[in-house]
Amino acid sequence: MEYIEVSSKPPKDSTAISLVIGKFDGVHSGHAKLLQKVREYMDCTLAVMSFSDHPNWILKNDVDFQKSLTPLDHKMELLKLFGVERYYNIQFTKQFAQISAKEFVMEHLSRLNIKHIVVGEGFHLGKGRESDTNDLINLCQQIEVPVTVIPLVKANDVKISSTTIRTMIRDGQVEVAQALLGRPYSVIGSVIHGKALGRTLGFPTINLSGVLEQYVLPKPGIYLGVADIYNDGSPNMQKNTLISAGYRPTVDGESYSIEAYLLDFSGDLYGETVELMFHRYLRPELQFSGLDQLVEQMKLDKLYAQTYFETSNNNRKG
Ligand SMILES: Cc1cc2nc3c(=O)[nH]c(=O)nc-3n(C[C@H](O)[C@H](O)[C@H](O)COP(=O)(O)O)c2cc1C
């Protein structure tokens, strides 16, 4: 995918594009509907124009929006699956937020050869979110670009939104989040060294770089999930896994961490790229009086996980 960083205006370009504009955090099932729709107009290059960091973080200092469901690289990987060929990343700054909708259309979008614009219902643009989709349609008429507005997608009457999904992840409701995302919530990073305690307990765990800083973090607890070990950028080997997310009150208690013990695996994963998918919340973190008690609990967790995955495998086979 072609990546274009936009610090002021997008560079002039004559390639005919269909342009989808939006934040697309999570690339959830609502976004998927929109992206499927835009493929109907795929007589030209499919481009997405998005923003980072989140406007609520930049403008309101709202820490809930400092982290994403899908940081930039992860989002681009998912968008690629929908056939997106070009990605404009607008550096969202306080200065950018001052631009009016009119200026954005007339002076920014007009530099591109846009054949079609697609946005979701509820899309706003311009200083203080001054303009809605009707204004966008009217403004774009002046540069002869048709705009399609895709209605919001609901699941069981619940509006699918990144904000709802963020709340669910923070509440540990990863199964409901999965239903809205259309995939399990996941984090991607490369395996780094931790404190090397896990192996002495008989439960080595992978730690991933960048995850804690960039991703919306699930409620502390022990989860069942799947680890995808990548090879050359693509998922390669899948392992069922136990994920420990949180403060590890028995050994640390100070800082949040995410680590995963892979079932049926032994080997060295340092430096590998791994995607950890959260399938199910198992239990809260517990504070044990010693490591022996912790290990006893981890053995029980492992037994539970083995039974769980065996059962769900058998159910799948029918
Ligand atoms: C299945 C599993 C369950 C865990 N449960 C707890 C827990 O209840 N309480 C806790 O303090 N730490 C828990 N942990 C985290 C361990 O304390 C941690 O993995 C261990 O200290 C190794 O740390 P290291 O990555 O620094 O080697 C759990 C880890 C795993 C893999």
Ligand SMILES: Nc1ncnc2c1ncn2[C@@H]1O[C@H](COP(=O)(O)OP(=O)(O)O)[C@@H](O)[C@H]1O
């Ligand atoms: N079943 C397994 N699950 C997770 N990691 C494993 C497993 N088997 C071997 N490893 C390796 O062990 C490392 C973790 O060992 P650990 O003692 O927890 O050290 P650290 O936390 O310092 O990395 C992982 O990064 C990986 O390379």
